[in-house]
Amino acid sequence: MEIQFRLLGEIEVRVGGQPIDVGHDRQRCVLAVLLAEAGRPVPVGQVVDRVWGGHRLPGRPLKTVQTYVSLLRRALAPAAVSITHQPAGYRIGVDEQTVDLNRFRNLIDQAHAAEDEKSAALLEQALALWRGVPFAALDTPWINATRAVLAKQRHAAQLDLTDLRLRRGQHAALVPELAARAAEHPWDERVAGQLMLALYRSGCQNEALLHYRRIRRRLAGELGIDPGPALRELQRRILAADPALAAPATAATSRSVRVVVPRQLPAPPRLFTGRAEALARLDTTLRRQGEPLRTIVISGMGGMGKTWLALHWAHQHLDHFPDGQLYVDLRGFSPAQGPVPTETAVRGFLAALGVSPAAIPPEPEAQAGLYRSLVAGKRMLVVLDNAADSAHVLDLLPGTGGCVTLVISRRRLTGLMTTHRADPLDLDALPDGEAAELLAALVGRDRTAAEPEALLELIACCAGLPLALGVVAVRAAAHPRFPLAALADELREASTRLDALDSGELTTRVRTVLSWSDRTLDPATAAVFALTGLAPGPEIGLPAAANLTGLATDRVRAVFRELENAYLVQQCAPGRYRMHDLIRLYAGEQARRQPEAGRSAALRRLVDYYLHTAHIADNLLEPSQTVELDPPGDGCRPCRLPDIPAALAWFDKEHPSLVAAQRLAADNDWHAPAWQLAWVLDNFLLARGRLHDHVHTWRIGLAAAQRLKDPAAQALARQRLGLACSRAGLHAEALTHLRCALSIARRTRDRRDLAHTHRFLAKAWGEIGDNHQALSHSTIALRLFRLSGSPVWEAIGLNQAGWFHARCDEPDRARAYCERANLLFTQHRDREGQMVTLHSLGYIAHRDGRDAQAIDHYQQAIALCRDIGRTYTEADILEHLGHAYAALGRHGDAHRIWDQALDLYRTQHRVAPAHRLEKHLAACTGNIRSDPGRRE
Template sequence: MTEVRLLGDTALLVAGRRVDLGPARQRCVWAALAVDVNRVVPVERLVERVWGVDAPARARATLSTYLSRLRQALAGADGVELVRRPGGYLLAADEAAVDLCRFRALVERARDADDGDAVRSLTEALELWRGEPLSGLAGEWARAERDRLAQERLTAQHELVDARLRVGQGVELLVELSARAAEHPLDERVAGQYVLALHRAGRSADALEHYQRVRARLVEELGVDPGPALRELHRRILAADPGLTAAAGGEVARPVVVPRQLPAPPPHFTGRAAELDALTEALDDAGRAGAVVVSAVAGAGGIGKTWLVLHWAHQQVDRFPDGQLFVDLRGFSPDGDPMDPAVAVRGFLDALGVDPARLPTDPHAQAALFRSLVCDRRMLVVADNAADTGQVVPLLPGGRSCTVVVTSRTRLSGLITTHGAGHLALDVLSAAESRALLTARLGEARVAAEEPAVTDLIALCGGFPLALAVVAARAAAEPRLPLADTVAELRGFGLHALEDDDPPASLPTVLSWSLRRLTDGQRTAFALLGVAPGPDIDLPAAAGLTGLAEREVRAVLRALADASLLDHRAGGRHAMHDLVRAYATTLAHDLPEPVRRSALERVVDCYLHTAYHADRLLAAHRQPIRLDPPAAGARAVPLSGTSEALSWLDAHHHHLLAAQQTAAAHHRHRVVWQLAWALYTFHQRRGHHHDALAVWQAAAEAADHLPDPAMRGLAYRRLGYAHAELGRHGQAIEHLHHALALAEHHGDRTQQALARHTLARAWERLGGERQALEHARHALDLFRAVGQPVGEADALNAVGWLAARLADYDTARDHCRAALTLHRRHGNPHGEAHTLNSLGYIDHHTGRHEQAVRHYRQALALYETQGDTTETATTLDHLGHPHAALGDHAEARAAWRQALELYLEQGRDTDAERVRGHLADLDHAAGPHDGG
């Protein structure tokens, strides 16, 4: 049997024997996966959990090593597996084998059980604890997780005491509660438990004395009196209430008037399981803590906030026996101002049966009366469509027994900050949820019969509930109309196809209501964000787009996010749903053309100048190009070092591709070419070959409109090599010879050298090593003639590498050593890494396997410093061979496993399959007793 232990020292036990999980950081990786068992943990979150927010540059590579070792450690663990998923990893295991999961399941079971069974379940749950959770693990995440788990344990202990008190115990709890009361002197729940236990033990005087001590301390340290529950217990002890001497037996009488104001549940409701669970969990947590729960559900117009809350409320209606209150606050109504909260309070008082003759005239007094009436009742209050926090505050009950759920298009920050509301941001439906909605509305038969059209509808609606509802309603009303016609209408008319004469059923109209509370400047920014290049935008790019200072644009973005028109995502990024963006785009076309054009020029220049600066950090030895000054209001992002440059390029790659398309659409030919130039190094190091082909195709088309022949030659040279990287022999050679002919026609020997060098690389890619060597020798002569030592070093390495591929190892070694000397002399670490890789290959193929390992590892260190994951993978692949030749099977296996993982991440399937073959051969050769 396999056990995963977290509630004490972190451990994996197989048949009772402890598995070695490795050093402390590796065990922290294990714990970071185990606490989220059967759930994907993104790589970024794993890195942060293990190393903290200031993770070292090589954290991801080290993490990969740890994960590989953990897989080896799990080899004998039946039912526990480390699985890679897109974007992260998960630890797959039977939750019955994980002590933390068993603990939580037992606690949850106790909450639905009678008191006797609750005592047994909670006792069993707490017996699973063997000490401090995650003991022995250091770091900020481990400390925070320990604190969180300790709080879960304390809550379970409280619940166990409550259950034991309900079954009539008292004297049995005194020792435990005495210690807990001393440890938590201001915890009123603990105080109440201890007071009741003392009273049941016949020590009523001690119980009353303890109450007075707690009361005095609360007043002195917090400035508050005990809460209603503790005060009521004190009163009942003073009154010698016989009901306190045994388990409680009766229920409190319900109020005469029980309002049932919830509108009917929405028909055809589907999905939202996580959000429904979040609302229920908030209710459960508040119930355990004895506090009022306030949940603020925020999201864009048409995202389904009211549907969600009504569906949930009807599911939970039995938990609110004293009634449910509902009000539409009309915060974003098209035909009037938001409702005065005094009107909402008066409506609640009427629903509670208050005699109009007894109503106070002052609105504040009416709100106070409302709080008094619901203070001790178990009621649900739903405040729908709130404009702001001020509209909601008068509707909040004064006691701790009610639940309040508020929906709004704004974030209601004041409600969250001041009143402790839980924030639930509502996003779009998943594809599966969208399909379920259409199936519920149209029937399984029609959905199955028109499957391709259904798939297209789901994609076009992007999970937006109102869009799906509009489409489904129209399709239901016209059952003979093929869904393919609706798809064609959506594709042809876009957002306009979702208009309707009934405003609440028209998505453009519903979205327009969200703009009513925005300023003119915020509306303009919203419109411009609709046409900004890329899938999302960060603060510097938004500042360039709008022409505002970063301080000002931050406030604008916050206002749009608060209005649920913009999503604030990790890394300081902001994004719109596709349909919201389509609506913003329609508004952008209503702006004056010079305003729109200037905004796009500024944001494209932001991306261009930052990308150029990043490339200069990555490849300082590239011959620089000249950029025009950025447009007024456009500012490049300051970057320092290769790591920061690569991080920025990784984060903004899609924006840069979109920026080039935007520049092309506006005939900014020089900018199109410059963006391709700035992306070259990044594309090579990250292996983005298809993107490289696209940008250089655009650059070549733009260069035909430019007067500089060198720009045309470079564009066709890069375009040719991009084809070669993808195995397109004919196009590659055609474009490269065109680039060479341009250089020869204009007598540009530098461009000739570069074209020859690229032809050598292309021919090698295509399997023509002898043709490649001829071009490499030509390139070497030309680089020497024009006096470019770094180019000469690259050509020397190319000649050496190609000679090695043709088994001329003496020539190869001489040229590569000369290349290494030049690269080091001129401080070119990337060229140095390439040359060390060549020398490793030469050493391995001449039987010098130890020297090969040394050269490959030196190359790896340089590639990792430069952030070149493409060559890192290739070099790890190469490194496995000399290790295998030396009999170092464990080292060979580790190198090939890391190479395989990188190849898979990079989509290099052919390379990955080859490495799988190496690993299989190694396993076959090693036999079952190999220790790797």
């Protein structure tokens, strides 16, 4: 029976293609150590060192290894794999070729000794063995060192294979892969040279020279050096169009990489009529060859059929775009949900073009450059729907000819026309003839021909707006036996009773049509439709909708299915729904026509649902810090979340709705849930580094606490708002709030509040850089926490005081405080406390020059950060870990770690730390390049 041992990714053992369980992480680490030396004995001491790295040893390490080996023998028994104990150590009895790591290395060695054709096949086999990060989820010094070596071997193999493929004439297929690799390795001149050659051979000489200029500017600006002689010579030969650079006359392309051809266009409208002039204008765009950009802006008011026109035309001309079609809805005019950031849209396009997430560069400029490189010279269609303004789409425009771009917006985007010579295509109302043709196609020609007067009246009520005509057609098609005259009478009567949604005549008619469509719903469905228009946030999930409406989840699902069929809601993800902005406004207005008591009760149930489910999630993230809530109101059914990953996933999904629910509570003078929502969001916002939202929610929370005239709630809100402002760099505001909190705590003589306020003041002064002020406040906080009798709070005070003793150059006291804190946190199983204290101990060890120990502390802290979702703190610890690596001369490791930290800082919009880290990375890169022992 075939057995496979897989280390190049998650550690797996497969027997006959089926996985077998080989135990927990530490036991799997023992297996990895034995497999890496397959067929050779591994001394027991070496096993201990590689599995525990000299730190965090169990009480009886040799006995522990013996136990793990015994468990592995039992797990591997079905595969008849033996692990024997010899005088020289433990030996696993397997063929080394059954271990992917050994097979990878053997294939590389064979490739280096083979001819080109055979060598390429061997390298492809070797690289195909990789499934992810080697030894994923394991973290020891030996594992990390082996993982780093393997990464370098893989990169070298990729470079060697690329050289072979270039020699075989596969340059065109290599361009996307090399563009992604160049973004991932911006300093690698060999990668840069390969990309330049592939571009040149693909007929993109300008792009090749542009990439040379990019890397030359990067090297000069950040390292103060020029490209090496090999890259300079390649640039000279490209400029001279050296015939020797041409692709081989006969290219072996049978093994070329499949080029990804994206097909992102949504389906075309089922029936489309009219717009002959607009379609002719679009056809003209195709005939203009050789222009640097071919862009047309389709603009007009909402509901005018802009997207219908673009999709109809695009599907009619797919043969003109053999390299694919890209589409994105930029949501530029959503009233409840902000526009899609340009960077997000670019990343989506890169994924559609075949770039793996790991290969997408972190900087938006680099992402946009990679996107333009991938579409350069291709015949593609790019559709940018619902653009907010010209700036929203600039980075999404291709950089060279060949592509056609359709930009769709409710604005005319004159800036795009001025700076990028885009052609305008303004859509107005359909003429009566085209509107009649559309209704006839949608409703049926026999019906419209039989009632010409009713048809004219329906057209007049819809005022030439395709959205309104479509809604009328849905209603008419749903009742094929109704005379159109009856529908026209009903629509005319409704139009006299409803006020205009806006001052424009077209909007009035759209509102009339929506009201008419609403009236066809049964009362229960109409009630759900109306209430959904009031729901806070850009979308709503089924559990939230069930709480809003007071219905069972299955019933709500069925109602939303009816609303979907009537085009009144859209299911944007499984079990989640949103409304078109005009429909949402109309639905909300209908809800406000109902009795206030019922509407208010529904919204209060929804706010209670968000509050109590967030409270459950928050207790999973931080069980020791909670606030007591009143029981949820009648009919409120919070979700039960099982664990921390589920809590974080729920917060990530519902975060926009939670923030909107807090605003709703404040607007309705529901002061208790308004400030309590700030509290239950506090840990999540801290963990994810959402600084702006953190300040915003606590400002609302403080205002609500003040209206409650609750000193305890006010003190808490002042404390947390002070902390939020401090982290966001609003230092003066932070100190103001914290001093107010201190005054309240002194007045109420609440020792716990007093301690926490001093703790937050210490943090605030530390952010400002006044470590002595910070130490003074942290010392007071520690004294008060000790009086509280809580070991966990004492540990928090000890860790903070230890941190600021270290910042004030008092390492011995700092270490003693933090070691005592770590012991207390460990005894009480407080993982967040352990995380922050290990961070402190790492910092203290680094300042003492004990960098190997600092690295161990930092790595343990980072593992805990990732377990509990504390990405904000993870970024800080990664930065400090990089300093420890750099102090040991391990500049490659420092660079790798700082890259991770920089990505997090940018995600969290932490500008100052990101700028600081960019300088560290530049210096680190210089150290790597100047290291005479460095191996490329």
